[in-house]
Amino acid sequence: MASQFKELKASDIEDIAAGTTFRSKVSYNRGAEKSEKELKQSREKHISEQPLTFSNFFQKIQWINTTLILLIPLFCTVFIPYVPLQRKTLIWGTVWYFCTGFGITAGYHRLWSHRAYSARYPLRLLLLFWGSGAGEGSIKWWSNGHRTHHRYTDTDKDPYNAKRGFWFSHMGWMVFVQNPKLKGRTDISDLLTDPMVISQHKYYFYWLAVSAYLFPMAVAGYFWGDWKGGLLYAGVFRLFFIHQATFCVNSLAHWIGDQPFDDRRTPRDHTLTALATFGEGNHNFHHEFPSDYRNALKWYQYDPTKQLIWIMSKFGLAYNLQRFSQNVIEQGMVQQKQKKLDRWRARLNWGVPIDQLPVIEFDDFKEKSKDRDLVVISGIVHDVTDFVENHPGGRILIKSAIGKDSTAVFNGGVYRHSNAAHNLLATMRIAVVRGGCEVEVWKTAHRERTDVDLVESDGKKIHRAGQQPSAVRGHFGAPGA
Numbered sequence: 001m002a003s004q005f006k007e008l009k010a011s012d013i014e015d016i017a018a019g020t021t022f023r024s025k026v027s028y029n030r031g032a033e034k035s036e037k038e039l040k041q042s043r044e045k046h047i048s049e050q051p052l053t054f055s056n057f058f059q060k061i062q063w064i065n066t067t068l069i070l071l072i073p074l075f076c077t078v079f080i081p082y083v084p085l086q087r088k089t090l091i092w093g094t095v096w097y098f099c100t101g102f103g104i105t106a107g108y109h110r111l112w113s114h115r116a117y118s119a120r121y122p123l124r125l126l127l128l129f130w131g132s133g134a135g136e137g138s139i140k141w142w143s144n145g146h147r148t149h150h151r152y153t154d155t156d157k158d159p160y161n162a163k164r165g166f167w168f169s170h171m172g173w174m175v176f177v178q179n180p181k182l183k184g185r186t187d188i189s190d191l192l193t194d195p196m197v198i199s200q201h202k203y204y205f206y207w208l209a210v211s212a213y214l215f216p217m218a219v220a221g222y223f224w225g226d227w228k229g230g231l232l233y234a235g236v237f238r239l240f241f242i243h244q245a246t247f248c249v250n251s252l253a254h255w256i257g258d259q260p261f262d263d264r265r266t267p268r269d270h271t272l273t274a275l276a277t278f279g280e281g282n283h284n285f286h287h288e289f290p291s292d293y294r295n296a297l298k299w300y301q302y303d304p305t306k307q308l309i310w311i312m313s314k315f316g317l318a319y320n321l322q323r324f325s326q327n328v329i330e331q332g333m334v335q336q337k338q339k340k341l342d343r344w345r346a347r348l349n350w351g352v353p354i355d356q357l358p359v360i361e362f363d364d365f366k367e368k369s370k371d372r373d374l375v376v377i378s379g380i381v382h383d384v385t386d387f388v389e390n391h392p393g394g395r396i397l398i399k400s401a402i403g404k405d406s407t408a409v410f411n412g413g414v415y416r417h418s419n420a421a422h423n424l425l426a427t428m429r430i431a432v433v434r435g436g437c438e439v440e441v442w443k444t445a446h447r448e449r450t451d452v453d454l455v456e457s458d459g460k461k462i463h464r465a466g467q468q469p470s471a472v473r474g475h476f477g478a479p480g481a
């Protein structure tokens, strides 16, 4: 403090006198320096935010991923003419394709990311080995990204954000350097205490080399002498196809298909996606019920991953298979269907809501009927002027009702009109009559309307068949349509 006071200048003393202490002034200055530095850093945009140019192209690419996903298979196409594809190698490559695919879907995805079931050690080890051969990073890294995807679906923090386009969600997120500022956080504490997961993460490169390349090569080489073909077809090209197939869970599954459970976000259900992804096609279902070990609920839908888990459970290798209750699943379906119905009915004309109609006296109605063709049904005035000539029952019948209360006539006194007639009539409403009408009928109609609680923001209401205000049942008992 003594040295600080030695440095005091006249201006500092003035500041002290003015109430700005020396200490706060110093810290304020330090803060200013710091914020200037931070400001400079923040002004420098991350490489992912900078526009693509010739000079920054190399910095924008995630070279390790790109080499694995694109460059190695591209380079290896050179060897195709020199390494003929043997039938046995093709079959083996296909088998290994499915094994490594299941490593991702049954292992990385449903077991480790979602804990949709539990697995005994031998199965976990097998899935770990298979999953490593799919070349999609360690379980820890993959699950962290996937849980983040579920937590922040369709937002900037979603690593495969489908809102950024099909190619970004397919492989752009792997090929280009991503902005660390957008990295969403999620809980993977359960995986951090799993020695198998930690060990695989630590030695991932070895797991990858063995499972993706060396093992498929060794099988083809040892059993039928096709070392080169094993490496090229069951290794390199199989890996290329497995990447493209499993990437479809993030791209195709968020782009094509139906949304039977919730349409507020992008996940969708499609058979094509299921075929490409070993049964991860019902992605709309999956995002709603992520910890369900099933992806397809019906037996005939393609979900071999579910079947594999189920078979493993019969051998005692998988257990604690998670299912959401049928009740909660169907609730989601009903709500989504209702939402679609609501949108549909909102587009239709159900007539001016009765509480928005002007109230007129019965005498006024009679007076106005001299100029326009007006009829009262259930206390509501309808202007049928433009409809008279088109009345299916003929002009004379409808004309005879003009200027009168025709509730009984309309509801069976002369003819029990169809449901469509009630709907059509509702669109011709113009007013409500006060007094002079059949009050009891009016009350009944109102009572029947009370269960109709579907109201649009503009007051529009849906009327179920036979429950229109104009429809009065059981009062007149005449022959129906």
Ligand SMILES: [Zn+2]
Pocket: 149, 249, 250, 253, 254, 267, 283, 287
């Ligand atoms: Zn998704």
Ligand SMILES: [Zn+2]
Pocket: 109, 113, 114, 146, 150, 286, 290
């Ligand atoms: Zn998932």
